[in-house]
Amino acid sequence: MLENEANPTLSKSTGLPRKRFYRARAHSNPLSDSHFPVPTSPCHVNLSLHFPQFCSSSDQIDSSKKIQFADIGCGFGGLLISLSTLFPDTLMIGMELRDKVTEYVKERILALRLANPGQYQNISVVRTNSMKYIPNFFEKGQLSKMFFLFPDPHFKEKNHRRRVISTHLLDEYAYALGVGGIIYTITDVEELGDWMKACLESHPMFEAITEEELEADPVVKLLSSATEESQKVARNGGQTFQAVYRRIMPAT
Amino acid sequence: MEETLTEEGETNKDIEVAPALIAVHPTQKSVAVAVGSDLRVFDFQGVSAVSLVDDTSGPFHKDSIRAIRYSADGNLFVSAGDDKVVKIWSTDSWCCICTVPSEKRVSAVALSNDSLYVCFADKFGVVWVVDLDGFDGNQMLVNKKAAPLLAHYCSIITSLEFSPDGRFVISADRDFKIRVTVFPKKPLDGAHEIQSFCLGHTEFVSCLDFVFTSDFPQGFLVSGSGDSTVRLWDISSGSLLDTCEVGAKAELLESNGKEEECNLAVTDLCTFPDGTLIAVAAQSLQGIVLLSCDLSTRTLSITRVVSIMGEAFIPTSLGMSSSARLLWMVTGVSNLHGFDNPPLARVRIISGFEKSSPGDPTILEDNEILGGDKLLEKLQGSVSVEEKVFLAAAEAVKTAMSNLLVKKQYSTEKREFRKRTRNDRKTKQ
Structure with missing residues (x-):
């Protein structure tokens, strides 16, 4: 393939981007000012750029199609890619703060679309700070699933406010999730697992999902298998701690 | 080398000044600055x-x-x-x-x-x-x-x-x-x-207030912003009802017409108790812009600009009681570099908004103010004031506000320089 010879960052055999050319920092400061473009409001999100086959820019009839899943801190995009074929008609977006990682996922999705015509049209990625800009992307109650897989643990107490799950941020996630929507969290750090569970447990707009429901949900299995981070944990024989909660109407 | 690392103003603590504020008792029993x-x-x-x-x-x-x-x-x-x-x-x-x-x-x-x-x-x-x-x-x-x-x-x-x-x-x-x-x-x-x-705002939001009347008891929200607009909102849905470009109007009225002043941030706004008028203060504007709000059509429009003649007065804060139709304005700044202590403020009042007497809003002279010199001496710190102090004050407030609220912009070279040690920037493979 001539194109790939011109572009050494893509693998010659698979056409997929090669990770070594997208070396990323492990962390990015979520508190610093953002200098990437942010949509002014959810109606400014251009879906035709993300999902050209689902939402063409010209026709306004299909404006009913909305993003329903959000993978917050999607990393290298493993979960999105697994979910894409599991829910082929659902639009989903990954949000990632690190610019290089976002570039990698973008290339990866484009390569997958090229290699599998008709597939992977329902996933996309955007570089943003989800802790600040969730309301800029999603209307009230728009989402049905949100994913927080292996988030940065931020061990130091003074950095706890950088954690992506906190009581105050759950208010915003509860706003973006429709009633009945599900929030999935998993980590290999026990301390963070306890923290996330405690935040969700004490929040009036979330309730724990029963064991039976967890068993029946095909997405739950992906939490500990689909992402690059979970595979790393599995390789090292590490433990994982998950918390899956449903958005409910608060008791008045 | 070290100077290239720090942006202008970042190290200068003097720039962190606070604007003078004013608040009026709801039935005008007292006023605080x-x-x-x-x-x-x-x-x-x-x-x-x-x-x-x-x-x-x-x-x-x-x-x-x-x-x-x-x-x-x-x-x-x-x-x-x-x-x-x-x-x-x-x-x-x-x-x-x-x-x-x-x-x-x-x-x-x-x-x-x-x-x-x-x-x-x-x-x-x-x-x-x-x-x-x-x-x-x-x-x-x-x-x-x-x-x-x-x-x-x-x-x-x-x-x-x-x-x-x-x-x-x-x-x-x-x-x-x-x-x-x-x-x-x-x-x-x-x-x-x-x-x-x-x-909907495209810069920091600086001020909020509500317009409401007996016909619209739930009211509508008005907001002022660094993007030099005032916007009207329906809070139950969050939808934007109208946008009013206050900065553009204020600029036109700047007689000296400086070219570089393209974004005058709205610094404060104050709605009138009957819900039809909104007074707006903006950076570099010597006076206020009066907006009228039509609650039935949910629109904002600029009624007029009340300029303050004969004195360089750029209000930093506005206040109003719910009973008397007087608009209180103050300008001033905390610890302005190079000027005397205690910090000075200047208070001015606009009257003449009554519907019954549709005359022009007029700025009260110091001797027309209830409380007279006693009030001015207390609130301003002194009866007579030096004009140039307040121009410097307004300028300091403007700088402080943009340092505090506007996102810092770095040149491409500076950003690259800061990122030079980042792992993902290393080109070695």
Whole structure:
């Protein structure tokens, strides 16, 4: 393939981007000012750029199609890619703060679309700070699933406010999730697992999902298998701690 | 080499100044001005300057006051700022009944309409609530602690407001956001239910207020911003109803017509009690812009600009009582470099907004003001004022505001230089 010879960052055999050319920092400061473009409001999100086959820019009839899943801190995009074929008609977006990682996922999705015509049209990625800009992307109650897989643990107490799950941020996630929507969290750090569970447990707009429901949900299995981070944990024989909660109407 | 690392203003602490603030008692029993750490109150009933009494831990404010406000019933007054304390005063005795410690510097305060709760916001985006349960007007409240109510993620909250019906608390931040949250029955447990976000501003939101009338008791929200617009919102859905380009109008009126002044931030706004007029203050504007709000068509339009002639006066804060139709304006700044102490302020009043006498709004001369020299001496710090001080003050406030609220812009070279040691920038493979 001539194109790939011109572009050494893509693998010659698979056409997929090669990770070594997208070396990323492990962390990015979520508190610093953002200098990437942010949509002014959810109606400014251009879906035709993300999902050209689902939402063409010209026709306004299909404006009913909305993003329903959000993978917050999607990393290298493993979960999105697994979910894409599991829910082929659902639009989903990954949000990632690190610019290089976002570039990698973008290339990866484009390569997958090229290699599998008709597939992977329902996933996309955007570089943003989800802790600040969730309301800029999603209307009230728009989402049905949100994913927080292996988030940065931020061990130091003074950095706890950088954690992506906190009581105050759950208010915003509860706003973006429709009633009945599900929030999935998993980590290999026990301390963070306890923290996330405690935040969700004490929040009036979330309730724990029963064991039976967890068993029946095909997405739950992906939490500990689909992402690059979970595979790393599995390789090292590490433990994982998950918390899956449903958005409910608060008791008045 | 070191100088290339620090951006202009980052190291200069002098630039961090606070604008003078004004608040008027709802029935105009008194008026308060805050300049720096100084809180000055003038009482109209006794026609005299008020001396504040503060026996709580560590009397008076020790650093710039950033927010002052009267309660809706006028019985309480709240002041807070950079010294990380919130002081609650009884307006009857002007005693400080309670000093609440804050973890961070306080940037905005609000009182619930029933005066049972005081809310304040800090520079890290957390809004706290203090209950005044059991307060009967005289005794001191000791050991009051604030509970977290809600948070904007690590963004400075610039304004806090309760909706006219008391159902919602509205918070605005420097990340262009306005959040409308249901004010819960038990606020000490936190406010978790977000009604809407009002999104549309393209710069920091600087001020909020409500317009409402008996026909529209739930009212509409108006907001001013660094993008030099004033916008009208429906808070229950968060939808933008109208946008008014105030900056463009204000610029046209700048006689000297400086080219580089393209974005005049709206610094404060104040709605009139009948809900039809809104006074707007903007950077570099010597006067105010009057907007009229048509609640049935939900539109804003510029009525006129009231210029202040014969004196360089750029208001930093506006205030109004709900009874008398007088618009109070103040300009001034805390600890201005190179000028004398105590910090000076200048107070001016506009009258003539009555519907019955459709004359032009007029700016009251100093000798026409109720309370006269006594009032000016108290609120301004002195009766006569030097004009050039206030131009310098307005300029300092403008710089401070953009340093605090506008996102820092770095040149490409500087950004690359800062990223030079990042792992993902290393080209070696």
